[in-house]
Amino acid sequence: MKETITIALSKGRLLDEALELLREAGVEVADSNLNSRKLVVADTKKRFQFFMVKPIDVPTYVEYGVADAGIAGRDVLAESNADVHQPLDLKIGFCKMVVAAPRETARQDYKELSAVRIATKYPRITTEYFTHRGIPVEIIPLSGSVELAPLLGLSDRIVDLVSSGRTLAENGLEVVEPIMDVSARLVVNRASYQIKRLAITRLVEMLSKAVEKR
């Protein structure tokens, strides 16, 4: 019984790391395939099909079952609030989600601000983080170059991902506090988990072995 599993991958930062981990797990996607303009590509053994979408969309594709599984960062999982199984930490794509502010005001207490104005790509996570602490917050949703917002006076602070911290430093920002550690997860559609149980279990095992071996 051969079942194909469709996997959604995040374009960008995470893609190379994800493909490398898959390779170590014995799932190879030919370069010629990756570089082609095909939207859906298969691995060399034709057990899996892959398609690449924007990171924030991966959880949605998986929740709706268009993809049986996906590889997505914890940040987008929390932001999308998608109802998917999350059986494995792939230990790739490490970074941190933080609150950051211009150096001059980074040590300022929240009490001194009547409502904090925060620019972010993660409105849901940000709202939850601040309201749970009883801090009034005004969210400025942006879709990129978030570091610019405090520089130009659009916001007091930002909530964003940092890995090395270089971008922050270059823009005169520093970390106020961490919100969560982020790494990539394997996510699986609820129905696929049951309907294609054997194939999914195998995928989880292959990947978890590859993760352990590192």
Add this chain to the structure above:
Amino acid sequence: MKTLTQIPLGAQLLFGKAAKRRRQIERSIFSVFDRWDYDEIIPPIFDYYDVFAKGMGAAFEDTLYRFIDREGNILALRPEFTSLVAKSVATRLADHTKPLRLCYCGEVLRYEAPRGGRQREFFQIGLEHIGGEHIRSDAEVIRIAIECLRKLGIRKFQINLGEMGYFAGIVERMNVPHDDLARIKTRVDLKDTVGLRLELDRLDLSEKRRNILLSLVHLTGNADTLRTARQLVTNERSLQALDRLEALFIELKKHKVEDHLTIDLSEVRGQDYYTGTIFKIYVPGLGFEIGGGGRYDNLFRNFGCDFPSVGFSFSLERLMAMGES
């Protein structure tokens, strides 16, 4: 006026082929219910808020459409049928011979983002088997669900069986605060071992209890899963839950439907009122369950009776989505 030309988000309108198809599905399913001797009950579309809030639990309170009548009572539009059927039985049919077999079909309303083929107003068709304690009652409703699927021409489907008592038995003596327990439940349900570990780290639990909860996430598969599950626990409640689940599996096996069954003890999500067997039905090509149900032995106590019961419902929207694909 925009209110005259626009529709509120989540409202639903069916016509033409879709309306026809929906009625066909309803008729097919009702013909199966009828064959099993289930009588239709048509409950009101609203009742007192407490009727629903008590049954569904805190997690669902936010999804209720609430309003206040002229006497100041808080009312709500029905978000599901089970609580309503239970109340109707408790108030009007309590003396009726048990088990009482009732079925229903109609719209329910929940204030949540339209998702997975479901608007804020959506349709459920299902049944309640009231006052049947024996595992044969659980088997009966699952067999009826299977017969409905076959009647609709659906040959490939998977029924995921769980038991609420297993998880309840494990956490019962841990003295975990209610909020933490809810978070643990969510992580188990998402099979998120990483998140679960983080939650458990914050609590002062013995190594053994930690490991049981972490293993629980992987307790999914065929009948062998029951054996693994048994080795993990010593508490009476969890063991009884496994006995019941095993008996149910054997009972269903007699009817040769075991190929459609998977066991999943990490299946812990659902309405608050579920106490025993819990199941969800999946079909290939649809990312969401098309139906599900379970045993609710304590719900009737809210209404002053004690009738152990079991029931299930299908989502008509999702059954219709299958016809399209």
